[in-house]
Amino acid sequence: MLQTLLIIAALGLIQGLCEFLPVSSSGHLVLAQALFGLKEPEILLDLTLHLGTLLAVAVFYRRSLAALFSELRFLPGALVSPARLVELSRARPNFRLGLLIILGSFPTAAVGFIFQDFLTGLFASASAVGVALLITAAALTTTAFRRRPPRRGLLNMTAADALLIGLIQGLAIAPGLSRSGLTIAAALLLGLERELAARYSFLLSIPAILGGLALSLAQGLSSALGPATLALGFSVAAVAGWWALKLLTGLVDRGRLHFFAPWCLLAGLAALLLPVFS
Numbered sequence: 001m002l003q004t005l006l007i008i009a010a011l012g013l014i015q016g017l018c019e020f021l022p023v024s025s026s027g028h029l030v031l032a033q034a035l036f037g038l039k040e041p042e043i044l045l046d047l048t049l050h051l052g053t054l055l056a057v058a059v060f061y062r063r064s065l066a067a068l069f070s071e072l073r074f075l076p077g078a079l080v081s082p083a084r085l086v087e088l089s090r091a092r093p094n095f096r097l098g099l100l101i102i103l104g105s106f107p108t109a110a111v112g113f114i115f116q117d118f119l120t121g122l123f124a125s126a127s128a129v130g131v132a133l134l135i136t137a138a139a140l141t142t143t144a145f146r147r148r149p150p151r152r153g154l155l156n157m158t159a160a161d162a163l164l165i166g167l168i169q170g171l172a173i174a175p176g177l178s179r180s181g182l183t184i185a186a187a188l189l190l191g192l193e194r195e196l197a198a199r200y201s202f203l204l205s206i207p208a209i210l211g212g213l214a215l216s217l218a219q220g221l222s223s224a225l226g227p228a229t230l231a232l233g234f235s236v237a238a239v240a241g242w243w244a245l246k247l248l249t250g251l252v253d254r255g256r257l258h259f260f261a262p263w264c265l266l267a268g269l270a271a272l273l274l275p276v277f278s
Helices: 002-020 025-035 043-060 062-079 082-091 093-124 126-145 159-171 179-189 194-218 227-253 257-277
Strands: none
Touching (some): 002 043, 002 227, 043 062, 043 227, 062 093, 093 159, 093 194, 159 179, 159 194, 179 227, 194 227, 227 257
């Protein structure tokens, strides 16, 4: 029993940290489950851990979420009047942010719906995961070479920015591609302010996580783990996720996103070399 609790706590820690740190949570979690001998997919465990990270981002950005929800009352009227939509998006920053999150979620959902089986099927290839980790490392590294801090704020963020970042988030379903790393790097390279880049990336993750949870529910719930064990995993994932968000947003604000590139580089090289020595 104690061994099981330790394993679930470790998985919760990995999920919480790697969901938001730019090192690809999917690859780390699958490797950890294989290491701990969880051969069969634990759908309910996976759902529980993701709920923990969902709680983390909801608590961390609770003020932004409250402001976004308060703006929803303007959406029905704005949708039937393009002029009103443009007016609100210019006059009300939180309305604009909510609209950009909705826009960004469309390409994410489209990629997930069309290519999910192909992208998640890459889990079977260590080489594919290795290449994806190297891509993540390269994307993180590019953020270190910006000569000037990004200066585009929320009022200068466009629909095209949102759609591109949403598309990248969808592609990050592939194991080894870090969702947070690639979306924040893309936002920074597009010239968005650092705080906005991180905030938009993590708020955009909420619909994506909810969509992933819905897909998990569609597969049915089954687990050999008891409620107390699942609650432990949920709690550890939530606390670790909140800490990871605090750490990463601080590093992004200081222009230090590239600090995680060496880890992804080493992990990618290890994945590429794994078939050679297996």
